[in-house]
Amino acid sequence: MIPKFDEYKSRWEIRSDDSIKPGLASMYHALQLLDHPHKNLNVVHIAGTNGKGSTLAFLDSIARGHGLTVGKFMSPCIMDVHDQIQINGTPILESEMDEVFRKMKYAGLSGLLTDFELLTCAALLYFSTKNVDLVLIEAGMGGREDSTNVVVPIVSIIPSIALEHTKFLGPTLESIAYHKAGIIKDGKPVVVGRVPEEALVVVEKEAILNNASLLQLNRDFRVENSNNRDIYINVINNVVINDLKRSRLLGVHQGENMALAITAFYLVAEKLALVIDHSKVSQGVSSASLPGRFEQVLPNIYFDGAHNPASAEMLVKTIQQQFPNEKIRFVVGMLADKDIATVLRILETISDEFFFVDFENNRAMQANQVINVSNAKNKQVIRDVVPFLKNASQNNEKCIVTGSLYLLSEIRQKMLVK
Known part of the structure; x- marks a missing residue:
């Protein structure tokens, strides 16, 4: 859609x-x-x-x-x-x-x-x-x-x-x-x-x-x-x-x-x-600039549309380059036809804290299903992502929102009206 x-x-x-x-x-x-x-x-x-x-x-x-x-x-x-x-x-x-x-x-x-x-x-x-x-x-x-x-x-x-x-x-x-x-x-x-x-x-x-x-x-x-x-x-x-x-x-x-x-x-x-x-x-x-490619949208909050293993590997390298030794939280929503397990395994190499969210797309996998694919120690589904991100920004917590460009688009629209 x-x-x-x-x-x-x-x-x-x-x-x-x-x-x-x-x-x-x-x-x-x-x-x-x-x-x-x-x-x-x-x-x-x-x-x-x-x-x-x-x-x-x-x-x-x-x-x-x-x-x-x-x-x-x-x-x-x-x-x-x-x-x-x-x-x-x-x-x-x-x-x-x-x-x-x-x-x-x-x-x-x-x-x-x-x-x-x-x-x-x-x-x-x-x-x-x-x-x-x-x-x-x-x-x-x-x-x-x-x-x-x-x-x-x-x-x-x-x-x-x-x-x-x-x-x-x-x-x-x-x-x-x-x-x-x-x-x-x-x-x-x-x-x-x-x-x-x-x-x-x-x-x-x-x-x-x-x-x-x-x-x-x-x-x-x-x-x-x-x-x-x-x-x-x-x-x-x-x-x-x-x-x-x-x-x-x-x-x-x-x-x-x-x-x-x-x-x-x-x-x-x-x-x-x-x-x-x-x-x-x-x-x-x-x-040159491009929304959704390691884009800072709020202090400490970054959007990156890493939706396949190759882009997830690049995202991990960029995080390691830009934020060495810093704690990272991932906010993730993904399309069901992507290689979700491999993407999560790659992201889990640098973080054990994941938050899964739903977004409007007929190809999207539900957050309560994606969470079951994750091996992270600390993981949960969140329903209202914008207040979560704003709170993380204020508390100096690095959050990377990733998984689907459609997810980024939806959150961006919600942030503009809240």
Whole structure:
């Protein structure tokens, strides 16, 4: 369920299905009815298990620093459906969304699509009418059969590959890599982050099949001194960018996401005939931000959407880096289709105090079920999370809220009204 999305569907009497239906046939049909709004967009397409949002945030900030008007389509929402579709960091307005839905209504899209397909059409239609310079699109699930894969990008980015959505993407790294690699298009370069060897083989094969050049982290470009909190040094195709400013996105892995974004921007700049200014790259790195990625929302209270084992491991490393030897409490809510047991085992390596909460999502596992998966010594279910977090903040208790980005969105909304 996407907050406020159903309001537009109801107002404009457009039906769509809330299920997941991989495949692109419905999208191509709908886009034909809309007169192909996606075809004239300059796109960077991002698919991967983790790192999509951070890489997009770095790329957005760097591109806007160079004077580009940048559209973003992201998943899931931060507050509601409007912030999934942005231009230069500003969510689509209600009046603009109404205009998009009006066009989709009279194009005959009702009953043809799933919710996410309909939202993808809305984003592409919006960006085409606003004549943006660059569009950054984050795949919803997988890549090859994701509704966003109708675009032909300037460059594709695959930050990471790990086990996820195995019901739809398959049970192995190779099968998941096959879906991620599906965003690689004929003759269009792909930038790849740190991925397991068995996944990389699949991505390389797809690149060869599509005659697409592949730029790989630590082979074709690298980031140095990423553990240093004050300075990054990035080397891309023998071009050295020194003295990159400290990023607001914390964690050792963010240096790699930054490197992916800068490398991709070099390819974007080449396509758009832009001159890269290293000072603007540095400023873009320092100003990039992303809600829900080790984000401090109150003193001592942090949100991080670690929803799979790979992201949980990164969260643990970041906590150890930022808060060495400090006591940590976790507030957790998770979707039932995630690897809950493994995520909890990872988080339990640095804490034995867990608080489990419910949130509104038809895929969510109930807190009184998640608690039974936990091996923590001190664990309980809490019903009213906002007073709990505010009290912990005032008492100087470090709390990390994690498990699902949908959970973070719901708590954020509750905090604004209480």
